[in-house]
Amino acid sequence: MRLLNRMSSSSAASTPTPAGQVKTQAETEGEQTPTTVPLEDVKRILKLAHPERWKLAAALGFLTVSSGVTMSAPFLLGKVIDTIYTAGADTETMTASLTSLCIMMTGVFLCGGAANAARVYLMQTSGQQIVRNLRASLFSSILRQEVAFFDRNRTGELINRLSADTAVVGRSITDNLSDGLRAVAQAAAGVSMMFYVSPSLASFVLLIVPPLAVLAVVYGRYLRSISKSTQDALAQATQLAEERISNMRTVRAFGKELSEVNTYTEKTDQVLKLARKEAVLRAGFFGVTGLSGNIMILSVLYKGGLLMASQHMTVGELSAFLMYTFGWASVLQV
Secondary structure, three states, X not given: OHHHHHHHHHXXXXXXXXXXXXOOXXXXXXHHOOOOOOHHHHHHHHHXXXXXXXXXXXXXXXXXXXXXXXXXXXXXXXXXXXXXXXXXXXXXHHHHHHHHHHHHHHHHHHHHHHHHHHHHHHHHHHHHHHHHHHHHHHHHHHHOOOHHHHXXXXXXXXXXXXXXXXXXXXXXXXXXXXXXXXXXXXXXHHHHHHHHHOHHHHHHHHHHHHHHHHHHHHHHXXXXXXXXXXXXXXXXXXXXXXXXHHOHHHHHHHOOHHHHHHHHHHHHHHHXXXXXXXXXXXXXXXXHHHHHHHHHHHHHHHHHHHHHHOOOOOHHHHHHHHHHHHHHHHHHHO
């Protein structure tokens, strides 16, 4: 029973409400208040992953290798550019250096590809095994309930717990964890490599990124609040429609069809007003973040060009630094 209650409470925040199922006012008010995941729930999730701990540990190891290879690629490509650019008339030496460097890079990339494939395989198989165990445990818990439990809960809702919600829990343990750790690892490695290539240029870039990141977080939270208000208004309109349709005999008896149409239209107009406000904010958000990413790249080109002119940076180092900057810019533009 406790397992089923946990699944029900977690799914309310992670899965959309099915058509025809209207949220109560208490549920709506509960969703308006941000909640944190209780420590007990975190322990339960980790307990689900415990049987697959060795596979997950190996997957994290392969994740470290593949992330390291990915973040070393711009630096190695910069070395290739420097080898070509500084060769001059000595083509024989350049050919030998370029050949050995490309062979070495091919081996590194093969290792990275194999590590990435192993990571995906281990994460997928571990996730499916966790979901399988969770579904079996949940189904066993459902069958042990009293008959009154099935009178209070609809069959479709219970089936949804067995199918969609278990998959969400499995993804949160494997895919989401893997993607989050990979993003953190690549961000840390990217910043480290930027400082290794050019400390002065990296310091210049990091003067730009934090204000943009703070602006994006604040703006994003405000945008989410508007989006939530839109969903709440839509839920109220849906609740009104369901109440009136389910009590159509009463509406007809009092001749309130036109009045109810006007009331529902007012609710939908409110939804439209909020949706338009959300569209304006979303357009401004993506416009500003895209512009910020492009300005950051342009700033790197300008500052890097000055460093190249003063012989403090090579063309390969600037190229590698630009590749790392493109990664940060793409994050801002998403």
